[in-house]
Amino acid sequence: MASPGFRFIFVSLSWLTLLLISTDASVLVTKRAPNGPLAVRQARTVQKTGLPGSWQYQGCITEGVNRKVWKYQIINQNTNSATACLSQCQKFGYQAAGLEYGSECYCGDDVERAAAGSTAAPESDCNVACSGNTQYLCGGGNRLSWYLWTGTPLYVWNYASGAGAGQYQMLIGGVVVPLLTTPGVNGKYTFVEKYGTGPPNSTGAYELDVSQVNNPSLAWRTMHVKTDVFCSASITLPDKAGRQINIGGWSGTSTFGVRLYWPDGSPGVPGTNDWQENVNELSLQKGRWYPSAMILTNGSILVVGGETGSNGPPQPSLEILPPPPGAGVYTAEWLQRTDPFNLYPFLAILPSGGIFVAYYNEARILDERTFDTIRTIPAIPGNVNNPAAGRTYPLEGTSMLLPQYAPFTGPLGVLICGGSTPGPALVVDNCVSTTPESAAPQWTIERMPSQRVMSCMTALPDGTFVILNGAKRGVAGFGLAKDPNLNAVLYDPSKPVNQRMTVMANTTIARMYHSEAILMQDGRVLVSGSDPQDPDFPQEYRVEVFVPPYLLSGRPRPSFTIANKAWAYGASIPITVNLPGGGPARVSLMGAESSTHGNSMGQRTLFPAVSCAGNTCTITAPPNVRVAPHGWYQLFLLDGPTPSVSTWIRLGGDPAALGNWPNFPDFKKPGV
Secondary structure, eight states: OOOOOEEEEEEETTTTEEEEEESSTTEEEEEETTTOOEEEEEOOEEOOSSOSTTEEEEEEEEOOSSSOSOSEEEEOTTTOOHHHHHHHHHHTTOOEEEEETTTEEEEEOHHHHHHTTOOBOOGGGOOOEETTEEEEEOOBTTEEEEEEEOSSOSOOOEEOOGGGGOEEEEEEOOSOOOSEEEEOTTSOEEEEOOTTSSOTTOOEEEEEOGGGTTSHHHHEEEEEOSSOOTTOEEEEOSSTTOOEEEEOOSSGGGGGBEEEEOOOSBTTBOOOOOOBOOTTTSBOSSOOBSOEEEEOTTSOEEEEOOBSSTTOOBOOEEEEESOOTTOOOEEOHHHHHHTTSOBSOEEEEOTTSSEEEEETTEEEEEOTTTOOEEEEEOOOOOBTTBTTOBSSBTSOOEEEEOOEETTOOSOOOEEEEOOBOTTTOOOOOEEEEEOTTSSSOOOEEEEOSSOOBSOEEEEOTTSOEEEEOOEEEEOSSTTOEEEEOOEEEEEOTTSOTTOOEEEEEEOSSOOOSSEEEEEOTTSOEEEEEOOOOBTTBOOOOOEEEEEOGGGSSOOOOOEEEESOOEEOTTOEEEEEEEOTTOOOEEEEEEEOOEEETTEEETOOEEEOOEEEETTEEEEEOOSSTTTSOSEEEEEEEEETTEEOOOEEEEESOOTTOGGGOSOOTTSOOOOO
């Protein structure tokens, strides 16, 4: 054979070994000096055995025509190998991989290879040693060592059609481009908007009566806020009126704002109450833009994080409303350190005690009284090629608490979907889930059918979740995202991991920054908003509904009557049911939610125990405040997959006496 050329010579004085590295990286030449014979052995090949999982080598291929074959690039100057690369791709659900230039790993799907115009190349073109294992070759210049996963698929996406795909329907033309939406215990839906979003004469707040959608002048009731609610937080209080509280805002006194609304009227009957606010009497201790809020186990209100105002420094603290005597503000190092990627953090009370909080790409459990960290959860996985991808604004994914089932002895599951990365803004295409209370919690990664940032997720009464809205490129903010994601995805946690997602119907309306989605009492999803301040995507006034498949099956709805709508923990609650499908009866409790920026504050899904004798059933209320925090819940009866129209119930009372707060004459209070 022809003698190889040589790059360099290395002489080991201790072993008197002459090492000559061939310019053909697949040949290693050694000679023992001075008298040893020349030895030439084939040392470098593409790794074909000892691969992780069910990967198989397919051959050497070219890069794409004017593009990379796979967009997810991982550069490891010292650690790249087939084993490392394929393991990482497998972990994130990718079934095709390539190695290039010795130090580069790529993950994706095989359909992308053909779409990029990649073709077979001579094996000799893939001739660069792997940076992490020089025994093997990892592609070449503009050449990929190509591998495929050939075992059981790493994911299965279902594709629904017809009624099974659900349906988007136009509900009503709007008068407001909402920042935030909340279902009211009066059967109506409140919309609040930031200053400057709609027409100059906008009052910043409206209420929608869906029973009047055929008469827009009656469907929309004009309401008023006094300060700018831009990027504020909202929740429904556990007081007996189900008042809504809105907290924080954009700048100046708005950031200290505390606004209260007592829902009144009923479907078809106009209300008269309005938002009440007086920052000189009632305000936060710290101004907050982009905060989150939740109800604590003692019934008071926890407010977390934010910034001091429009693009201002962080507000790395927590505070309580109403402020307890002598209580100040609780500083949080983790909020300071992760600013500005931790805004609108995801919050939840845990059944075993403690407060779960997820922010940026971190999560932890806080003590309910001191707010000290009692456990740090492993880092939230990001993109396959970037662990710095985040899940809260401005990288903005969306989160839900997974369903809890009687007897409520298992740990609470947390689901987070989508997000983006700082810098290059490569949008996340996975959901992750964990059980924070487990002895050693870990994150499970599930690929989504498409990338999503600025998305929303809504819990449905049958225990499934619909993911919708958002974009496939960019980050949250004004003019910072492109390529709207028009597709809805149904997530069913009762199915095996990586088989839970079903591709559903498409909308024709781009729902970008400042879009929302909330559960309606009839089981539909109210879809609204979009204010990206981008000439490609106008402000969106139209209000849609997403109709889940359970309302398109043709099955008649179940119905029920209930007298007791104020429940104690563990109580037995009688209801009378009508199950046209024959049952068996199931019931779900859906926590009152407020939707903004992918965060559904107050969301919770519970399936309490129910037993029936004929058409008389008894529901056993959830056992305690940590399983089901104090507050208002929509009660649904399910007959098979089909839900009834819900009735609002209140669970656990008002232990913090919020019904008597605030004690000022210009605030209307329902009492305790």
